[in-house]
Amino acid sequence: MTKNLNLWVIPLLPLIGAAINGLLGRRFKNAMVSAVALLFTAASFGWAAWAVWTVWPGSGIALPHIETLATWITAGTFSAPFGFYLDQLSMIMVLIVTGVGFLIHIYSVGYMAHEGGYYRFFAYLNLFMFFMLTLVLANNYLLMFVGWEGVGLASYLLIGFFFLKDSAADAGKKAFIVNRIGDFAFLIGMFLIIQHFGSLNYDAVFGKIAEGHFTPEAGWGLFTAIALCLMFGATGKSAQVPLYVWLPDAMEGPTPVSALIHAATMVTAGIYMIARSHAIFNLAPHALQIVAIIGCITTIFAATMGLAQTDIKRVLAYSTVSQLGYMFLACGVAAYSAGIFHLMTHAFFKALLFLGAGSVIHAVGGEQDMRRMGGLRKLIPWTFWVVTIATIAIAGIPPFAGFFSKDEILGAVFHSPYGGPVIWAIGVLTAGLTSFYMFRLWFMTFFGELKLGGVDVGEEAHSAHAPAQAAHGAASHSHGHADDEAHGHGGVHESPWIMLAPLVILAVLSVVGGWVGVPQFMRGHNEIEHFLAPVMESPAVAGEQPAPTVRVLDTTNAPEEKPTNEEWLLADTSVAAALIGLFFAYLFYYKRPELPERITSKMHGIYTMVLHKYYVDEGYGALLVKPLLALSTVVLWRGVDQGVIDGLVNGAGTASQGVGNELRRMQSGNIRSYAAWVAIGGAAIVGYMIWLGVTR
Amino acid sequence: MVPLSWYLILSGILFSLGVLGFLLKRNIITIFMSIELMLNAVNLTFVTFANYWHTHPAVLANGDPVIPLSGQVFVFFVMVVAAAEAAVGLAIIISVYRTRETLNVDRVNLLKL
Numbered sequence: 001m002t003k004n005l006n007l008w009v010i011p012l013l014p015l016i017g018a019a020i021n022g023l024l025g026r027r028f029k030n031a032m033v034s035a036v037a038l039l040f041t042a043a044s045f046g047w048a049a050w051a052v053w054t055v056w057p058g059s060g061i062a063l064p065h066i067e068t069l070a071t072w073i074t075a076g077t078f079s080a081p082f083g084f085y086l087d088q089l090s091m092i093m094v095l096i097v098t099g100v101g102f103l104i105h106i107y108s109v110g111y112m113a114h115e116g117g118y119y120r121f122f123a124y125l126n127l128f129m130f131f132m133l134t135l136v137l138a139n140n141y142l143l144m145f146v147g148w149e150g151v152g153l154a155s156y157l158l159i160g161f162f163f164l165k166d167s168a169a170d171a172g173k174k175a176f177i178v179n180r181i182g183d184f185a186f187l188i189g190m191f192l193i194i195q196h197f198g199s200l201n202y203d204a205v206f207g208k209i210a211e212g213h214f215t216p217e218a219g220w221g222l223f224t225a226i227a228l229c230l231m232f233g234a235t236g237k238s239a240q241v242p243l244y245v246w247l248p249d250a251m252e253g254p255t256p257v258s259a260l261i262h263a264a265t266m267v268t269a270g271i272y273m274i275a276r277s278h279a280i281f282n283l284a285p286h287a288l289q290i291v292a293i294i295g296c297i298t299t300i301f302a303a304t305m306g307l308a309q310t311d312i313k314r315v316l317a318y319s320t321v322s323q324l325g326y327m328f329l330a331c332g333v334a335a336y337s338a339g340i341f342h343l344m345t346h347a348f349f350k351a352l353l354f355l356g357a358g359s360v361i362h363a364v365g366g367e368q369d370m371r372r373m374g375g376l377r378k379l380i381p382w383t384f385w386v387v388t389i390a391t392i393a394i395a396g397i398p399p400f401a402g403f404f405s406k407d408e409i410l411g412a413v414f415h416s417p418y419g420g421p422v423i424w425a426i427g428v429l430t431a432g433l434t435s436f437y438m439f440r441l442w443f444m445t446f447f448g449e450l451k452l453g454g455v456d457v458g459e460e461a462h463s464a465h466a467p468a469q470a471a472h473g474a475a476s477h478s479h480g481h482a483d484d485e486a487h488g489h490g491g492v493h494e495s496p497w498i499m500l501a502p503l504v505i506l507a508v509l510s511v512v513g514g515w516v517g518v519p520q521f522m523r524g525h526n527e528i529e530h531f532l533a534p535v536m537e538s539p540a541v542a543g544e545q546p547a548p549t550v551r552v553l554d555t556t557n558a559p560e561e562k563p564t565n566e567e568w569l570l571a572d573t574s575v576a577a578a579l580i581g582l583f584f585a586y587l588f589y590y591k592r593p594e595l596p597e598r599i600t601s602k603m604h605g606i607y608t609m610v611l612h613k614y615y616v617d618e619g620y621g622a623l624l625v626k627p628l629l630a631l632s633t634v635v636l637w638r639g640v641d642q643g644v645i646d647g648l649v650n651g652a653g654t655a656s657q658g659v660g661n662e663l664r665r666m667q668s669g670n671i672r673s674y675a676a677w678v679a680i681g682g683a684a685i686v687g688y689m690i691w692l693g694v695t696r
Numbered sequence: 697m698v699p700l701s702w703y704l705i706l707s708g709i710l711f712s713l714g715v716l717g718f719l720l721k722r723n724i725i726t727i728f729m730s731i732e733l734m735l736n737a738v739n740l741t742f743v744t745f746a747n748y749w750h751t752h753p754a755v756l757a758n759g760d761p762v763i764p765l766s767g768q769v770f771v772f773f774v775m776v777v778a779a780a781e782a783a784v785g786l787a788i789i790i791s792v793y794r795t796r797e798t799l800n801v802d803r804v805n806l807l808k809l
Contacts, residue, residue: 671805
């Protein structure tokens with residue numbers, strides 16, 4: 001049974017909203033702008049929910065449900081359609097994107113109320129929704145790439161939303177450029193796919209793989225190459241080592257943007273892409289191993305960097321990088337459904353954390369430095385409670401959402417041939433660190449005493465902010481002042497209901513979101529894994545393939561066969577790690593706040609290194625940016641552009657001027673010399689004719 | 697009968713004298729006379745060939761006969777044009793003399809950079 005769901009409507013609705021607000025919004029009142037933005041986003045969510053409901057497994061409609069609207073590009077035998085693809089994976093993604101997106105739209109109405117460029121903000125936000133939905137609904141890699149690039153554009157526009165601030169404009173550029181590096185690899189991967197499959201359509205590519213055209217001897221090197229290219233593309237969008245550097249800087253954007261784009265949806269595009277391409281990755285064991293290692297490095301690396309940050313949004317940014325590392329790790333051990341599960345729960349609690357942080361920042365008048373906060377528990381109780389829920393969720397304490405998804409990943413890592421106990425141990429350590437820095441944030445923000453404006457100069461100097469961060473701090477003050485004026489009072493205040501409502505909804509989701517994935521050994525049914533199983537059980541597996549493939553896919557089924565004791569042990573270990581993290585955070589930042597000071601002064605070298613984020617930015621600056629800049633300046637600009645290109649243009653001008661200068665000497669005004677020229681010319685012609693006659 | 701080449705040599709000598717006079721003389725009137733000399737050297741060539749083809753009938757490559765009279769007709773055309781040119785030229789000379797009070801071409805050199 002097939003049914004036309006008009007899937008194209010889902011991305012189109014936000015685009016209409018973006019067009020209306022973008023083109024006409026300048027003349028609208030704020031209420032009108034928000035009405036348009038919310039209406040189209042809600043309609044998109046509604047349509048998506050209806051479509052998902054219609055094709056829900058058991059409805060009799062075959063999945064994946066593919067709708068082709070029109071042919072987009074035809075060149076020779078290659079063609080790419082405007083086509084949409086709805087299966088279990090894109091169902092989850094489309095619901096997350098429209099659902100969380102809609103909540104964040106609501107929140108933004110309150111958060112952005114006093115900012116300039118209100119219509120611009122909502123136009124960009126809707127534009128982002130359009131591209132993100134294109135990305136997750138596309139039925140071929142090329143259309144996915146359109147969405148992929150489009151969300152990059154929207155991200156750039158929104159990071160640089162306060163474009164008068166240099167640091168924001170720079171952060172936007174940085175995000176765009178770093179992403180381009182990954183996109184380049186993605187493109188190469190697509191070219192390889194076109195070359196060897198003749199199509200970019202998912203069904204065609206995966207179908208060919210399923211038919212078993214490729215034997216280990218003939219095709220696997222190719223798969224490794226494609227998988228590595230796609231993976232490198234994903235490291236750009238999903239902020240993995242080595243391309244993660246743009247994400248912390250992206251916090252220059254307004255907080256709802258950080259929540260929507262740089263935590264919940266866009267940065268998960270890389271994970272989605274890998275999960276979507278799992279058929280390719282499953283045939284490339286080496287690529288999977290590298291994905292796992294990159295995920296593992298990223299997760300621990302970012303977690304340690306999060307330890308020393310004092311800007312509330314930057315802590316969350318590094319936390320996002322770290323959690324994305326978990327998802328990468330899950331993909332690397334071929335536990336794609338665990339990765340998508342974590343993507344989903346992470347979307348809930350990280351969006352909640354960012355929005356909660358936005359609410360805190362809003363409450364304290366634009367301050368982002370956690371050292372100036374404290375004691376906000378009583379002042380903004382709603383925010384306090386929702387952030388508490390999110391913190392417990394991300395720390396991985398049951399029964400909140402983060403526990404189940406993280407446990408799922410760690411369990412898969414432990415049993416996978418690409419993971420193993422070492423990577424598992426790093427994952428558990430990261431879980432402990434995550435818990436530590438999240439509760440550090442929680443204690444610093446909500447407990448102790450309010451220290452607004454009270455950070456002494458010594459500490460400021462001691463912490464030796466990176467220049468970008470210092471500029472950021474200054475700018476956020478100005479934001480705060482604007483806010484104060486608008487409100488007419490400067491005291492700490494709870495956010496309006498329009499900001500709290502989405503927080504509460506997300507908080508509920510952060511609690512219950514994990515329950516769809518309660519593993520079997522806890523008497524759950526792990527619905528999400530069964531739900532995703534038809535997608536993730538790549539047809540390529542089936543018996544014809546030689547052993548290694550089967551081994552790869554075993555991991556998804558492995559937990560069911562293992563003794564439950566081991567499962568319990570693994571789960572208990574990660575919970576223990578989370579509780580230890582909680583304990584240390586309690587000790588350092590609540591019980592004995594002087595301890596961190598003493599420890600950091602003892603381990604000054606390491607602390608400074610962590611504070612400066614391992615000097616990665618500086619290292620990239622010295623190793624890549626400076627040489628590239630020098631090359632561009634000396635060779636490309638002065639050499640090629642000024643030397644060759646300008647040289648050619650100017651040279652043509654100078655040459656004609658010079659020739660003219662010489663030729664004008666013939667114009668002497670002396671009639672007899674003119675006559676002589678005529679005579680010489682005549683003589684030359686006569687001479688030529690004589691020569692013709694003689695030689696004939 | 698005088699050979700054809702003698703006429704042509706005479707015509708060449710006259711033409712060269714005209715060229716030399718044109719290049720070397722500074723007086724506009726003399727230059728003008730040199731032009732007439734060159735024109736008439738050409739006229740002499742026309743007449744010579746007209747006579748030659750009259751006494752030695754020939755056909756062109758496409759089979760048409762050479763018409764000897766055309767050379768003589770050309771001479772008349774040249775004379776008419778030369779007369780017209782003399783009228784215009786002399787008028788210019790008079791005008792130049794009136795404005796510059798000289799007939800030396802080396803001093804009539806305003807038309808330059």
